[in-house]
Amino acid sequence: MKHDPLLKHLRKYISLSLGEENLLLPYLQVQSVKKKEHILTEGNVCSANYFIAKGCFRMYVHTDQGTEQIVQFAIDNWWITDYNSLDFQKPSLFNIQAVEDSEIIFIKSETREELFAKLPQLERYFRIILQRAFAASIMRIQYIFNQSGEERYRHFSTSFPDFVQRVPQYMLASYLGFTPEFLSKIRGKKE
Amino acid sequence: MKHDPLLKHLRKYISLSLGEENLLLPYLQVQSVKKKEHILTEGNVCSANYFIAKGCFRMYVHTDQGTEQIVQFAIDNWWITDYNSLDFQKPSLFNIQAVEDSEIIFIKSETREELFAKLPQLERYFRIILQRAFAASIMRIQYIFNQSGEERYRHFSTSFPDFVQRVPQYMLASYLGFTPEFLSKIRGKKE
DNA sequence: CGCGACGTTGATTTGCCTCAACGATTGTGG
DNA sequence: CCACAATCGTTGAGGCAAATCAACGTCGCG
Numbered sequence: 001m002k003h004d005p006l007l008k009h010l011r012k013y014i015s016l017s018l019g020e021e022n023l024l025l026p027y028l029q030v031q032s033v034k035k036k037e038h039i040l041t042e043g044n045v046c047s048a049n050y051f052i053a054k055g056c057f058r059m060y061v062h063t064d065q066g067t068e069q070i071v072q073f074a075i076d077n078w079w080i081t082d083y084n085s086l087d088f089q090k091p092s093l094f095n096i097q098a099v100e101d102s103e104i105i106f107i108k109s110e111t112r113e114e115l116f117a118k119l120p121q122l123e124r125y126f127r128i129i130l131q132r133a134f135a136a137s138i139m140r141i142q143y144i145f146n147q148s149g150e151e152r153y154r155h156f157s158t159s160f161p162d163f164v165q166r167v168p169q170y171m172l173a174s175y176l177g178f179t180p181e182f183l184s185k186i187r188g189k190k191e
Numbered sequence: 192m193k194h195d196p197l198l199k200h201l202r203k204y205i206s207l208s209l210g211e212e213n214l215l216l217p218y219l220q221v222q223s224v225k226k227k228e229h230i231l232t233e234g235n236v237c238s239a240n241y242f243i244a245k246g247c248f249r250m251y252v253h254t255d256q257g258t259e260q261i262v263q264f265a266i267d268n269w270w271i272t273d274y275n276s277l278d279f280q281k282p283s284l285f286n287i288q289a290v291e292d293s294e295i296i297f298i299k300s301e302t303r304e305e306l307f308a309k310l311p312q313l314e315r316y317f318r319i320i321l322q323r324a325f326a327a328s329i330m331r332i333q334y335i336f337n338q339s340g341e342e343r344y345r346h347f348s349t350s351f352p353d354f355v356q357r358v359p360q361y362m363l364a365s366y367l368g369f370t371p372e373f374l375s376k377i378r379g380k381k382e
Numbered sequence: 383c384g385c386g387a388c389g390t391t392g393a394t395t396t397g398c399c400t401c402a403a404c405g406a407t408t409g410t411g412g
Numbered sequence: 413c414c415a416c417a418a419t420c421g422t423t424g425a426g427g428c429a430a431a432t433c434a435a436c437g438t439c440g441c442g
Binding site: 133 | 322
Binding site: 148178181 | 429430431432433
């Protein structure tokens with residue numbers, strides 16, 4: 001079934017009866033997204049919570065200098081959403097684009113509140129997910145400030161060796177906060 | 192009443208009956224914290240969700256270079272917690288210290304689950320709070336990468352003019368990711 | 383096959399750090 | 413309540429990590 005990756009993920013954090021799962025299903029939409037397609041572009045309101053069943057996305061901004069700055073990646077079994085835009089229904093600064101051909105499952109913002117009302121356990125699920133996401137972003141800030149570019153790269157690529165294979169180097173450089181040239185020089189060095 | 196600041200904050204996001212509020216009260220602990228006192232020190236498990244009724248705290252790490260790096264500030268009506276430590280009950284990397292004499296209200300981790308079970312609306316409250324916190328930290332990462340130190344300082348101090356008065360400059364410099372000397376030079380410049 | 387996207391390499395520049403020395407302010411014990 | 417120490421902020425000289433710019437190699441795809 002198309003929704004299985006999400007249901008499986010939900011079950012790690014909360015338990016839903018069969019009836020409850022059936023109640024959930026009509027609120028879920030499924031979609032295939034081709035590499036380079038956008039599911040959110042800046043200036044538009046983020047209209048859903050996106051769960052990645054399979055694939056990879058990046059969230060980025062256009063900087064004043066005319067470059068693209070990646071602020072987040074998300075892969076299989078992660079959520080990606082601009083909560084600033086979703087919560088307040090205001091235009092997003094960000095773009096969300098598929099890095100690979102992907103499958104997503106999403107909850108539209110119009111039906112989100114209704115769904116939470118019917119299945120309060122989802123509040124709990126998202127609370128837990130968000131605790132982790134928030135903690136991770138605090139850790140990331142800490143690494144940004146305390147490590148050099150090279151240290152950050154080495155730490156990240158030993159922590160996620162499979163992931164670094166999956167995205168082009170210039171995206172990795174952007175996510176880690178330096179230039180593609182600099183990444184190339186690090187890799188050119190010993191080892 | 193000692194708990195009022197928290198109740199008032201809760202009411203902005205969820206509505207609780209009088210009965211529900213009374214159910215909540217026994218789970219809340221209140222404490223005064225003197226300037227420079229710690230409510231969490233690295234190596235220990237973060238044992239509560241802390242709400243700041245009044246005052247100011249900083250969360251920081253000791254870096255490899257022997258300096259202190261501030262990763263978060265929190266003032267009146269904000270929560271501060273190391274969720275990595277709280278969730279997994281493992282030792283924290285971080286320290287949380289009062290920057291001013293403060294009043295806090297907290298929920299101990301031992302009773303947190305029990306409280307959520309009794310008042311599921313709190314799951315919703317924290318979900319919303321965490322969405323905002325997560326969105327804010329993504330915005331912060333974006334600023335770190337796209338703006339120079341000077342731009343970051345000017346942006347931050349025009350956004351929070353009252354706050355920059357409240358903390359010593361070396362803490363502000365640490366939070367913004369540069370040295371106190373550099374901040375001093377920025378301020379020494381025109382205007 | 384040819385073009386555009388991606389990666390590499392080197393020369394030069396720059397934003398910010400480091401170190402050091404010196405005022406100003408705060409707070410504490412005699 | 414004053415004196416002195418510690419803490420905090422300022423200023424300048426010199427250095428370094430990473431950016432910028434430019435030129436060139438390579439691969440995948442239409």
